[in-house]
Amino acid sequence: MSATDERTRADLSTQPAPPDGGDGSGSGGGVTLPRLGPGGWLRYAWRQLTSMRTALFLLLLLAVAAIPGSTFPQRSIDAARTAQWITDHPTAGPVLDRLGFFEVYASPWFAAIYLLLFVSLIGCVLPRSRIHWHQLRARPPRAPRRLERLAAHREVETDETPEAVLERLRTTLRGRRYRVHAHDASTLSAEKGYLKESGNLVFHLALIGVLVGVAWGHLLGWKGDVILPVGQTFANTLSRYDTFSPGPWVDVSGLDPFTLRLDRMHVEFESDTTGRGQFGAPRDFDATTTFTDAAGQAREESIRVNHPLETGHGTVFLLGNGYAPHVTVRDADGTVIYSDATPFLPQDNFYTSVGAVKVPGADPDQLGFAGFFLPTGVIDDQRGPHSVFPDTLDPQLALTAFEGQLFPSGAPQSVYTLDTEAMTPVPGKDGADQLRILLRPGQTYDLPGARGSITFDGVERFAGLSIRSDPGKTLTLVSSLLALAGLVLNLVVRRRRVFVRVSAAEGTGRTVVSVGGLAKDDDEGMDDEVDAVLTADEGHR
Amino acid sequence: MNDTLAQISSYSVYSAIVVLFLALGFYALYLARVARAGEAEVEAAPERELVAAGGTTSSVGTDEPVGTDEPASTGGHVGTDAATQEPARARKAAGIAWTLTLLGTALVVAAVVTRAVEVARWPLGNMYEFAIVGAMFTLLAYVGWSSRRDLRWLGAFVLAPVLAVLGSAVTVWWTEGSALMPSLRSYWIAIHVTVATMTVAVFTLGAVIGALYLLQDKRETSGGGGGRTAFMSRLPSARALERLSYSAHVVAFPMWTFTVIAGAIWARQAWGSYWNWDPKEVWSFVIWVVYAAYLHARATTGWKRQNAMWIALIGFGCVILNFAVVNVFFVGQHSYSGL
Numbered sequence: 025m026s027a028t029d030e031r032t033r034a035d036l037s038t039q040p041a042p043p044d045g046g047d048g049s050g051s052g053g054g055v056t057l058p059r060l061g062p063g064g065w066l067r068y069a070w071r072q073l074t075s076m077r078t079a080l081f082l083l084l085l086l087a088v089a090a091i092p093g094s095t096f097p098q099r100s101i102d103a104a105r106t107a108q109w110i111t112d113h114p115t116a117g118p119v120l121d122r123l124g125f126f127e128v129y130a131s132p133w134f135a136a137i138y139l140l141l142f143v144s145l146i147g148c149v150l151p152r153s154r155i156h157w158h159q160l161r162a163r164p165p166r167a168p169r170r171l172e173r174l175a176a177h178r179e180v181e182t183d184e185t186p187e188a189v190l191e192r193l194r195t196t197l198r199g200r201r202y203r204v205h206a207h208d209a210s211t212l213s214a215e216k217g218y219l220k221e222s223g224n225l226v227f228h229l230a231l232i233g234v235l236v237g238v239a240w241g242h243l244l245g246w247k248g249d250v251i252l253p254v255g256q257t258f259a260n261t262l263s264r265y266d267t268f269s270p271g272p273w274v275d276v277s278g279l280d281p282f283t284l285r286l287d288r289m290h291v292e293f294e295s296d297t298t299g300r301g302q303f304g305a306p307r308d309f310d311a312t313t314t315f316t317d318a319a320g321q322a323r324e325e326s327i328r329v330n331h332p333l334e335t336g337h338g339t340v341f342l343l344g345n346g347y348a349p350h351v352t353v354r355d356a357d358g359t360v361i362y363s364d365a366t367p368f369l370p371q372d373n374f375y376t377s378v379g380a381v382k383v384p385g386a387d388p389d390q391l392g393f394a395g396f397f398l399p400t401g402v403i404d405d406q407r408g409p410h411s412v413f414p415d416t417l418d419p420q421l422a423l424t425a426f427e428g429q430l431f432p433s434g435a436p437q438s439v440y441t442l443d444t445e446a447m448t449p450v451p452g453k454d455g456a457d458q459l460r461i462l463l464r465p466g467q468t469y470d471l472p473g474a475r476g477s478i479t480f481d482g483v484e485r486f487a488g489l490s491i492r493s494d495p496g497k498t499l500t501l502v503s504s505l506l507a508l509a510g511l512v513l514n515l516v517v518r519r520r521r522v523f524v525r526v527s528a529a530e531g532t533g534r535t536v537v538s539v540g541g542l543a544k545d546d547d548e549g550m551d552d553e554v555d556a557v558l559t560a561d562e563g564h565r
Numbered sequence: 566m567n568d569t570l571a572q573i574s575s576y577s578v579y580s581a582i583v584v585l586f587l588a589l590g591f592y593a594l595y596l597a598r599v600a601r602a603g604e605a606e607v608e609a610a611p612e613r614e615l616v617a618a619g620g621t622t623s624s625v626g627t628d629e630p631v632g633t634d635e636p637a638s639t640g641g642h643v644g645t646d647a648a649t650q651e652p653a654r655a656r657k658a659a660g661i662a663w664t665l666t667l668l669g670t671a672l673v674v675a676a677v678v679t680r681a682v683e684v685a686r687w688p689l690g691n692m693y694e695f696a697i698v699g700a701m702f703t704l705l706a707y708v709g710w711s712s713r714r715d716l717r718w719l720g721a722f723v724l725a726p727v728l729a730v731l732g733s734a735v736t737v738w739w740t741e742g743s744a745l746m747p748s749l750r751s752y753w754i755a756i757h758v759t760v761a762t763m764t765v766a767v768f769t770l771g772a773v774i775g776a777l778y779l780l781q782d783k784r785e786t787s788g789g790g791g792g793r794t795a796f797m798s799r800l801p802s803a804r805a806l807e808r809l810s811y812s813a814h815v816v817a818f819p820m821w822t823f824t825v826i827a828g829a830i831w832a833r834q835a836w837g838s839y840w841n842w843d844p845k846e847v848w849s850f851v852i853w854v855v856y857a858a859y860l861h862a863r864a865t866t867g868w869k870r871q872n873a874m875w876i877a878l879i880g881f882g883c884v885i886l887n888f889a890v891v892n893v894f895f896v897g898q899h900s901y902s903g904l
């Protein structure tokens with residue numbers, strides 16, 4: 025670090041200056057602390073931050089810091105599981121929560137690591153880019169005095185004149201893609217493999233592009249989910265989404281006004297193979313829709329997994345599916361007070377689904393039904409109502425009924441669960457304290473008292489659609505491909521220097537040709553390279 | 566028809582296990598025989614020195630059997646013409662091992678191909694298939710690389726992990742052939758999963774050679790020769806091993822980078838978002854960062870090559886974890902183990 029001490033005061037501005045090499049060959053990494061003013065300290069800190077050791081340390085730290093995100097449930101991925109985990113671990117849960125373990129990739133400490141890493145990277149790469157820029161236009165350096173000291177070296181004698189030998193070797197080297205320069209009449213200096221460093225710099229700079237692309241998508245991207253039963257139409261406005269999460273900079277009033285009608289939903293499950301984990305596994309999901317764009321042009325579109333629909337400003341993905349039993353509720357006079365396809369959310373691989381039917385129009389008390397839809401239903405004492413196959417082999421609706429106030433506080437609530445705070449269970453006919461209803465399609469159940477009836481008309485499928493926009497994705501993709509290209513160049517290309525010196529052999533009138541080769545890092549092929557340069561020469565003779 | 570194919574596929578895997586196990590035995594025998602010859606040579610050397618010191622004749626030793634006439638080559642490293650110094654019995658063991666390896670590789674290839682025909686799709690849909698295809702690529706990489714340089718010393722160390730994987734495949738990971746779930750139905754499976762599996766094969770070679778490097782390095786610095794590590798004398802020098810391991814990693818790292826990029830492109834198609842910090846994505850990222858750290862450590866002056874190699878081995882630990890643990894025990898979208 026002594027170089028830092030020797031800088032004059034004029035250098036010690038408050039702006040940290042870039043390190044001179046940046047390759048962090050780090051002469052000991054500052055074991056002796058320099059005596060410096062505040063500017064000097066800044067410079068010192070900057071030098072440490074942009075050293076290769078620090079980059080290495082931060083990389084390892086980043087790897088370690090990413091791990092908890094896979095071992096603890098993450099709120100952004102599965103909020104319910106996260107909440108459950110915290111409830112199950114009353115001591116550790118809240119502490120880990122405060123420390124950000126359930127939002128690792130949005131936590132300040134994770135951000136601190138990668139931001140420091142990128143600052144380090146910029147501080148490292150910019151000066152190196154400048155140096156490389158100059159090197160690209162510089163001549164290969166002068167041949168060292170003693171070529172035999174280089175890693176690879178050969179010497180031969182020939183009858184030809186020094187000029188002829190130099191001329192031929194120059195051609196050979198050029199043919200081998202060397203940049204050749206003669207600093208004097210008896211030597212050649214040649215260098216190749218500049219692309220190695222170019223590749224390295226492209227790689228590191230492109231990583232910055234990846235980060236910017238990710239950030240851009242985060243700030244200006246949005247996503248919304250909607251559950252759409254067959255036959256229904258979705259209009260792309262904010263209020264039609266079940267959930268909508270915009271990035272901080274998104275203008276939510278600017279959604280383009282397309283509509284999407286779900287015409288058919290084709291679903292296939294494995295029923296042939298009975299092997300472990302295979303029976304009932306999903307095989308094909310295909311939503312046939314009518315898409316009407318903002319200009320009013322309608323066309324049929326099939327949305328499948330791996331085959332999303334591009335709408336222009338967003339992309340529609342088919343991410344889920346399930347069942348929406350069609351339920352009709354009548355009052356005591358037989359007047360229909362509720363009739364709708366009501367989506368129930370699948371809970372397991374066999375589509376045991378939960379949901380609620382809310383009938384605010386019932387009189388005198390509002391009615392609510394909560395329970396399960398089972399595509400292939402089984403009810404046993406141990407597990408209660410559950411499904412044993414995801415397709416509708418024996419669809420059943422198992423409900424309990426409540427009466428009272430559906431929306432006591434007026435606060436928004438989930439359409440899939442019943443808030444029974446201000447409700448009481450409807451008693452069973454035979455004196456049981458809770459009415460349990462089991463319906464198959466077409467069946468009607470007469471509610472006790474003058475409460476009317478409930479009919480399970482049939483079942484429709486629904487498509488779980490997610491509509492998303494990520495304006496940063498192209499930048500991220502292009503940058504990552506550039507990074508890959510740079511990386512390959514960096515790892516494949518070899519930076520090599522070859523020097524030639526000719527001199528007259530004593531007395532014989534012959535010419536001594538001395539060729540030395542030098543490579544960046546260890547390069548097993550350097551001896552062969554020097555041989556090849558020389559034998560090309562001999563072959564010419 | 567499909568049942569027949571399924572049976573052929575299973576039989577191929579089982580026969581491959583038997584054949585490769587034999588090959589492993591012969592490779593071990595090869596190392597043992599070379600080591601024994603090496604030890605004999607070490608014992609013979611002082612005697613010869615004594616005679617030489619006596620100054621009686623300078624031609625002592627020239628009529629010794631082939632393989633012990635070059636005291637300078639005790640190390641028996643590749644590049645010092647190792648082949649010519651081996652006892653014939655060792656060479657024979659290696660020859661048999663090589664033939665068996667080729668046969669075993671062919672059997673694994675056959676198992677994969679018949680499985681693919683049986684299920685009528687790309688054979689990379691569950692852990693069983695990942696495992697046998699991974700074993701196949703590892704064997705192919707070893708066989709292919711062997712045609713360019715003498716890697717007989719490496720055989721035993723490659724076959725051991727391959728056998729472990731094949732053994733696990735037929736016991737714990739076995740899954741009946743079946744169709745794919747919708748998210749896997751995409752041409753990206755042929756790109757992303759194939760390259761991922763190939764990469765793991767190359768990482769395996771890099772890690773095996775890297776571990777041998779650390780052993781050899783320890784042996785060289787402690788000056789140890791005989792005993793249980795005598796077979797190491799047949800291996801290349803620590804420096805050469807380190808370079809070999811590095812070159813495997815240099816091939817594997819860009820492949821892994823590509824795997825992650827391809828996975829992200831596919832993730833957007835299938836799941837709607839190119840990066841979701843799903844456990845599998847987390848670990849792919851961790852692996853990438855750890856190997857990037859290895860390459861950095863190796864390029865950092867002042868960092869010991871041994872320490873850099875340890876980072877690479879940690880990276881390989883993460884690769885194993887990503888396959889054997891994350892696939893089975895972590896909750897995420899990559900639930901394709903078929904278990």
Ligand code: HEM
Nearest residue numbers: 047074075076079141144145148224231514857860861864
């Ligand atoms: C996001 C952070 C970074 C990542 C993922 C990363 C990754 C890599 C990778 C994969 C290589 C190729 C390895 C090779 O050439 O063998 C590399 C090389 C290199 N990196 Fe980084 N790097 C990062 C940050 C940095 C920083 C902050 C510095 C400067 C202190 C730096 C300096 C270098 C240098 C000098 C090389 C060339 C080494 C050589 O081949 O001689 N990198 N980096």
